Amino acid sequence: MANTLEDVVAGALRVLDGYGLEFSSMRRVAAELGVQPSALYHHVADKQTLLGLMAARIVADVEVDEDLAVTAHRLRSAMLAIRDGAEVVATASAFRLGVSELEAELAARSAPDVARTLFIYVVGHTQATQLHRQASAVGIVEPDEDLDASFARGLAIILR
Incomplete structure (x- = not known):
């Protein structure tokens, strides 16, 4: 049975969650799906x-x-749910690939500059949180128990 686009994206997300963005290659996604990379x-x-x-x-x-x-907490949770999720979203946002609809929805509920600032803050803080948690999991740095609270404090500053 041939894979669909949905299968390819789901396979890529499994690879991302298992190996991280650095080791998520087209070759590895193909192997996850049991196909040749050209497929x-x-x-x-x-x-x-x-x-x-x-x-x-x-x-x-x-x-x-x-x-x-x-909404910002929902976005953060969605990115934290998958390894390097925030890095993928940050990359896509920087290159305007696939997350502009969410930003447009935020702008419809606020203003374009508020939406962009909020989006960049949530993605950036979440990216830093994921990196810190990964580093602390392997003993490179001490765990930071203030990451969630610092996110909430920064968010409150922006929304004021």
């Missing part, structure tokens, strides 16, 4: 396109509503 290119033009689709999937279930603080 992936029937669904995506290149790795950047796949990253955009992965980012879109990571944030797909984030509900954006009038409570921007709650």
